[in-house]
Amino acid sequence: MSFPSHNPTETKAWAALEAHYQEIKHKHLTELFQNDPNRASELKKEFPGFLFDYSKNRMTKKTVELLVQLAKETGLDQAKQAYFGGEKINETEGRAVLHTALRSPANAAVELDGKNVVPEVQEVKAKMKSFCDAVLSGNKKGSSGKAFTDVVNIGIGGSDLGPVMITEALAYYQKGLRLHFVSNVDGDHLQESLKGLDPETTLFVVVSKSFTTQETLANAQSARKWFVEKLSTEAVGDHFIAVSTNIPQVEAFGIEAQNIFPMWDWVGGRFSLWSTVGLSVALAIGFDGFEELLAGAAAMDQHFKESPSEENIPVLMGLIGIWYNNFFGAESVGVIPYTQYLHRLPAYLQQAIMESNGKSTDRNGNPVDYQTGEIVWGEPGTNSQHAFFQLIHQGTKLIPCDFIGYKKSLYGEKEHHDKLMANFFAQTEALMNGRSLEEVQEELKNQGQGAHLAPFKVFAGNKPTTTLLFDQLNPHSLGMLVALYEHRIFVQGVIWNIFSYDQWGVELGKILAKTILSDIQSDSLTSHDSSTTQLLQRYKN
Numbered sequence: 033m034s035f036p037s038h039n040p041t042e043t044k045a046w047a048a049l050e051a052h053y054q055e056i057k058h059k060h061l062t063e064l065f066q067n068d069p070n071r072a073s074e075l076k077k078e079f080p081g082f083l084f085d086y087s088k089n090r091m092t093k094k095t096v097e098l099l100v101q102l103a104k105e106t107g108l109d110q111a112k113q114a115y116f117g118g119e120k121i122n123e124t125e126g127r128a129v130l131h132t133a134l135r136s137p138a139n140a141a142v143e144l145d146g147k148n149v150v151p152e153v154q155e156v157k158a159k160m161k162s163f164c165d166a167v168l169s170g171n172k173k174g175s176s177g178k179a180f181t182d183v184v185n186i187g188i189g190g191s192d193l194g195p196v197m198i199t200e201a202l203a204y205y206q207k208g209l210r211l212h213f214v215s216n217v218d219g220d221h222l223q224e225s226l227k228g229l230d231p232e233t234t235l236f237v238v239v240s241k242s243f244t245t246q247e248t249l250a251n252a253q254s255a256r257k258w259f260v261e262k263l264s265t266e267a268v269g270d271h272f273i274a275v276s277t278n279i280p281q282v283e284a285f286g287i288e289a290q291n292i293f294p295m296w297d298w299v300g301g302r303f304s305l306w307s308t309v310g311l312s313v314a315l316a317i318g319f320d321g322f323e324e325l326l327a328g329a330a331a332m333d334q335h336f337k338e339s340p341s342e343e344n345i346p347v348l349m350g351l352i353g354i355w356y357n358n359f360f361g362a363e364s365v366g367v368i369p370y371t372q373y374l375h376r377l378p379a380y381l382q383q384a385i386m387e388s389n390g391k392s393t394d395r396n397g398n399p400v401d402y403q404t405g406e407i408v409w410g411e412p413g414t415n416s417q418h419a420f421f422q423l424i425h426q427g428t429k430l431i432p433c434d435f436i437g438y439k440k441s442l443y444g445e446k447e448h449h450d451k452l453m454a455n456f457f458a459q460t461e462a463l464m465n466g467r468s469l470e471e472v473q474e475e476l477k478n479q480g481q482g483a484h485l486a487p488f489k490v491f492a493g494n495k496p497t498t499t500l501l502f503d504q505l506n507p508h509s510l511g512m513l514v515a516l517y518e519h520r521i522f523v524q525g526v527i528w529n530i531f532s533y534d535q536w537g538v539e540l541g542k543i544l545a546k547t548i549l550s551d552i553q554s555d556s557l558t559s560h561d562s563s564t565t566q567l568l569q570r571y572k573n
């Protein structure tokens with residue numbers, strides 16, 4: 033094993049945290065602030081481009097010390113070296129986890145099996161750049177000599193969620209091509225996306241690391257059929273390109289070698305937007321913008337790699353998550369971006385976080401006897417305030433939330449932005465402070481309303497939040513944000529002693545779907561449980 037296996041609950045730090053939890057659990061955040069006048073300035077971290085304020089969490093400096101101790105005892109520093117050093121930490125698939133190499137400087141050396149992978153990454157990036165430049169300048173044209181106007185990205189999971197999230201997030205920076213993302217094998221998704229497109233000016237980017245994914249292959253076949261019916265088979269070569277590690281399969285599909293952008297098995301699907309999987313992003317914002325995104329991620333990589341745990345933002349975020357998940361028994365975390373541009377961030381993070389750390393077998397192959405992966409969900413503010421915030425404020429569940437906001441809007445609509453951000457600050461303040469019975473009674477009296485309403489209007493407060501206040505949404509700051517969450521995943525996986533980089537849990541359903549598809553398409557049914565049989569009969573009749 034590249035770093036030692038352990039049971040986190042058997043560490044000294046864990047026992048100390050359990051005892052410490054008993055002291056903290058009844059303390060109100062308002063009390064923690066009263067007790068420590070320096071709290072806000074001590075539980076924060078400045079980073080070029082943003083402020084990370086974690087002072088509105090149900091913890092003290094002592095909690096941080098103990099959590100950092102937990103990270104130490106569970107070998108986080110050693111694990112980090114293995115991660116950045118190209119060791120095969122994805123042990124069940126026998127692969128290294130080197131998405132960080134995709135954004136490391138051109139002169140860096142990242143060794144994998146004794147070979148520096150950076151020159152090869154640079155070579156592929158150069159190919160991406162010249163392709164993007166040619167498409168965006170109109171030099172690369174479709175088969176009938178017209179410049180491209182639309183790009184259809186066909187992929188699913190990591191070959192869709194990252195590119196679509198980033199493309200939406202950076203819509204302001206787009207260079208003019210219209211981007212469309214087709215992922216679902218639901219044929220209506222493809223048809224809706226193709227509606228109104230002109231095949232002569234449409235470029236299809238088929239993205240699949242494995243090039244065996246049912247949904248992507250079905251969508252690519254159907255898109256090709258649509259295209260051939262409207263244009264011609266000969267024109268396919270000018271309009272279909274692919275991103276994959278599986279070159280023979282892509283060629284078998286009918287995409288020529290020069291139209292294939294390779295990737296590597298040491299890049300996990302859900303961490304692949306930095307690779308050629310990000311081609312659609314680069315087509316949307318231009319290659320320089322894509323480089324800026326990578327540079328932002330690289331800045332976070334360096335911080336994560338070099339800073340001591342107590343100063344390290346991804347480490348602190350991972351530890352905060354563990355504190356609530358394993359000691360407070362929280363089941364989920366909310367991610368609430370206060371910008372409409374980041375409306376796909378929660379969906380992206382659902383795959384990144386839940387596919388990585390939704391595991392119950394430890395690194396020795398034994399069942400874990402403690403909680404692991406968090407459930408992640410969210411929607412942009414202020415919309416979410418008018419939807420599910422009721423439950424966060426007054427429900428029975430503890431839901432720690434990350435609030436992500438920006439000092440400036442992109443179009444400079446200051447009045448709107450002030451309103452947006454007033455809500456951003458008001459929510460974390462309200463979640464923390466709540467509203468006491470006395471305050472409510474006083475208000476009801478002043479308004480001449482019935483005192484019986486008081487219990488319904490009380491807010492207990494003490495709801496934890498972490499605030500990330502960025503200067504502005506741009507490729508660089510987005511790169512930092514995404515890399516931050518990637519490393520947060522790593523930190524938690526190490527401490528929970530699980531393998532974060534495989535995803536065996538998605539296989540079973542895929543296998544059963546194959547049998548069921550042949551059942552649906554044949555006259556008889558193979559043996560299923562009685563519920564599945566009855567549903568299949570209903571569908572077939």
Ligand SMILES: O=P(O)(O)OC[C@H]1O[C@H](O)[C@H](O)[C@@H](O)[C@@H]1O
Pocket residue numbers: 188189190191239240241242243244245248301302387535538
């Ligand atoms: O890129 P592909 O090989 O087509 O894989 C697409 C997706 O499918 C799988 O089911 C995995 O769960 C994802 O991690 C992956 O991103």
